[in-house]
Amino acid sequence: MTAPLARIDGGVNTSVRHDSARGHLTGQALYVDDVPAPAGTLDAALVLSPHAHARIVSIDSSRALAYPGVVAVVTADDIPGKNDIAPIRTDEPALAQGVVLHEGQAVAAVAATSVAAARAAAKLVDVAYEPLPPVLSVEEALAREDYVCPPIAITRGDLDAGFAASAHRLTGEVSCGGQEHFYLEGQVAIATPGDSGDMHVLSSTQHPTEVQRGVAHLLGVPFAAVTSEVRRMGGAFGGKESQATSFAGIAALLAWKTKKPVKLRLPRDDDMRVTGKRHPFLIRWDVGCDPEGKILALDMILASESGHVADQTPAVLTRALCHADNCYWLPNVRLRGYPCRTNTVSNTAFRGFGGPQGMFGIEAVVDMIARTLKIPTDMVRAKNYYGVGQNDVTPYLMRVEDNLIDRVMEELDRAADLKAWRAAVDAFNAKSPVLKKGLATMPVKFGISFNKPTLNQAGALVHVYTDGSVLLSHGGTEMGQGLFIKVAQVVAETFQVDIGHVRLAATSTGKVPNTSPTAASSGSDLNGMAARDAALQIKARMGEVAAEHFGVEPSDIVFKANRVYAGNRSLSFAELAHMSWDKRVSLSAAGFYKTPKIHWDFATNTGRPFFYFTYGAAAAEVAIDTLTGETRVLRAELIEDCGRSLNPAIDLGQIEGAFVQGMGWLTCEELVWDEKGRLRTVGPSTYKIPGSRDVPPVFRARILEDAPNREDTIFHSKAVGEPPLMLAISVWLAIRDAVASLGPKGAVPQLDAPATPERVLMACEAMRAEEPGR
Amino acid sequence: MTTASSAAAPLVAGTLIAEQASAQIATRTHQPVDLKLEVNGRRHRLAIDVRTSLLDALREHLAFTGTKKGCDLGQCGACTVLVGGRRVLSCLTLAVATRGPVTTIEGLTGSDDRLHPMQQAFIDHDAFQCGYCTPGQIMSAIGCVTEGHAESDADIREYMSGNLCRCAAYPNIVDAIKQAKPQMQEG
Ligand code: FES
Ligand code: FES
DSSP states (O other), X not given: OOSOSOOOTTOTTSOOOOTTHHHHHHTOSOOGGGSOOOTTOEEEEEEEOSSSSEEEEEEEOHHHHTSTTEEEEEEGGGOSSOOOOOSSSSOOOSSOOSEEOSTTOEEEEEEXXXXXXXXXXXXXXXXXXXXXXXXXXXXXXXXXXXXXXXOEEXXXXXXXXXXXXXXXXXXXXXXXXXXXXXXSSOOEEEEEEOGGGOEEEEEOOSOHHHHHHHHHHHHTOOGGGEEEEESOOSOOTTTTTSTHHHHHHHHHHHXXXXXXXXXXXXXXXXXXXXXXXXXXXXXXXXXXXXTTOOEEEEEEEEEEEOOSSOTTHHHHHHHHHTTTTTTBOOSSEEEEEEEEOOSSOOOOOOTTTTHHHHHHHHHHHHHHHHHHHTOOHHHHHHHHBOOSSSSOBOTTSOBOOSOOHHHHHHHHHHHHOHHHHHHHHHHHHHHOSSEEEEEEEEEEEEEESOSSGGGOEEEEEEEEOTTSOEEEEESOOOSSSOHHHHHHHHHHHHHTOOGGGEEEOOEETTTSOSOOOSOTTOHHHHHHHHHHHHHHHXXXXXXXXXXXXXXXXXXXXXXETTEEEETTEEEEHHHHHHHHHHTTOOOEEEEEEEOSXXXXXXXXXXXXXXXXXXXXXXXXEEEEETTTOOXXXXXXXXEEOOBSOSOHHHHHHHHHHHHHHHHHHHTTOOOOBOTTSOBOOOSTTTXXXXXXXXXXXXXXXXXXXXXXXXXXXXXXXXXOSSGGGGGGHHHHHHHHHHHHTTSOTTOOOOOOSSOOHHHHHHHHHHHHHHSTTO | OOOSSOTTHHHHHTHHHHHHOOHHHHHHHTSEEEEEEEETTEEEEEEEETTOBHHHIIIIISOOTTSOOSOSSXXXXXXXXXXXXXXXXXGGXXXXXXXXXXXXXXXXXXXXXXXXXXXXXXXXXXXXXXXXXXXXHHHHHHHHHHTTOOSSHHHHHHHTTTSOXXXXXXXXXXXXHHHHHHHHHHO
16 A cells, blocks of 8 residues: 555644643633642732822731731742843833832732632731822823833835825824733632742743743742743733733742742732733824825824833834834835833733734824725725835835735625625615714735744644654643644644644643743744654654665655555554664654744844735624714624635634624723723723624635745744734724714714724714714 | 622622621631532532632532633623523622532533533534633523523524623634534434
């Protein structure tokens, strides 16, 4: 029998089920909070600042320590190492040191024999504060030029010449709100002291290496003394990239202090008060264009509400600037990013990582141009799209070589018939005075790779056992996005064994060191490649054993469908594994990958930060009640470029989920801080995330067919976690479209995001006022 | 969605105790009470703090960690279990006030490891991503069908609206419920 046509079960490009499917459906899949705690484990609770800005005068723990069951109380002064868990810069404390900079900042922590005792005692830690005036808005911070890191600018061409050549010059302003991650599984960590000062931390984190580093800093021990581990998270969305570190760190500090395992799990309201969110942005522009809407000059300011420390802000802001072009060629452009410091939570990574805010800005500009010039938006867009072979260089000087913009827009039109759809919406509006419909499209181009080249590396560790089973570890973390199954598919495909033979190990810094966060949609690109590298090393060694056994050249050996062939002779994969061991050949390998081609100059903010772009397009139809501002999304059609999808079922789930999450950001999710800087939306009853009724009744997501990545990515797939979130900007644009139907042609709606009923109603009123004769 | 507890429950479990905590109150209320709880067909005897929610009794005392704590505020649905066949938010229900047999996600699979039709439907339709809301979604979905509230897509969305899914696997959850409904009615 020669290598058969048979395919393995669960190779790449198949919709194989999530590796934990059965575990999730039977309740057997363990999350951090489900892991049986070691005997004697203490529970922890945090003492949070009630002030947005205050000096800490004194902390008295005596009443808390006297509470039954309390074992220890720690403050910044108890930290044996360095009180710093900053992911990018420095001086970002785990526990407030001398001053509190936002309401909800952790000031102290209590360990006790029960959760109830720890939480009750936390209320008894007496902290005396001297309140200081807080800065609570971007505008205020902008005026004070108070930033968490230096402002960032990207410029290209000659703005003055561009404006001079423009027939129209328009200025505008728009803002978008923050977004709470609301991972269903809150922040949680268990720290267990080991031998000779070692610390093991089980943490719900996207970035085990940062947890390891943070804990080591706080405890003043070498990185090698700390092992950080995570099997899975119940959602993360960026909220456990840097945010998880402080909770792991505080648990470890208490564990170090008490010499007992300590578990810290935040109650939901505290979780929402303590952790950073998506950055709200204030965006202002001055744009010049020709009579057809072609942009000749754009001067744009993007000011982020960063919170009290830098955290991920420099990277988020850079990505926002790098996406403020979206799909458009901007010949003369200046983009300036201001990382405003405010006395609020430390805003951080959230699916899209600044990209959504940048795109939101440019789409507001394009919408304004189209409405002012009374030209359909898609026509204005078409005038501005990046060309192929010309007009194809981004403001940061990367050439767009893989342009699929026209293609995704054409596919969208084919699937949705935009002209007929538009006609139906207009016909509805002509007859309906109160309910108004809106329709809008949205093209998306999103850059894949971390902006910082260093982070684009990954490791994996693969073992083959003598029965032919495979154990796979890699540096990526599983948060529901299906990374583990995708990487397992890669390994199964490489070895040509059924996916059932590949087991997945928890992510641990003890197995794969110095990892990057699982973020930037890059998880399968990076870890898939690293795992493939490891598998290929082992496969080559096994191939030599097989060649010797069959008396052929290694190049004559074929791995196919669980067997290994030399012409018409064959062995099972398991037999060859056993034979390799017998011949003293190593069946274990560490794999490594670094993304090629990328580079970035932090001084000029130019380079090629992205290995490639992904593309997508969406159209959304909404209805608004112009007397109440209530909004419904009635239909959404999406098309997303996934390259040659590793797992179409997983990718479709990501596309739908990201879109709905983006809808939430732009419509119903509103964070409300009061005048004292206290977050008032601290539970799902006041902070509304999309529910089952908010999904558009007609909702179709498609993967762009026949579009393998032209770059050499893992089996020519593309990243998918974040990009479809930005397709939801179509919903915001459609609401604007519905509002615009109330006014005269040429009027531009004034609508910020989230487009809550209140904002929509005010926009409707403003639009009606534009109608002459009122 | 119904809950077996009164509206005052979260106050007792949270704010009041937390705010007024003193060593004295704590000692007094920490006296464990005896209670019997039938979970997944087996009777359990427990001696627990009277304030313990059904969710904590299941998770912390009986090691049924399949039921998840998403908010502990009665607002997300992750902790949904069936009590006497009805959907209940176990975080809002005091263990001592639980009347009737409790079914959790662990109790759905038969002794032969056969999945409940709703579990199978969730697999068939990829009706989850991170899985954290999933046990609650499945228990709620079973309740939704047995209550006769799964007649149309709109009906399902309405009667499943108490179960949040931040991964937004909602469309697939609706499809899963539609698949499982006739099978549940046959079986
Ligand atoms: S945990 Fe009970 S409703 Fe959220
Ligand atoms: S699957 Fe993640 S919250 Fe529902």
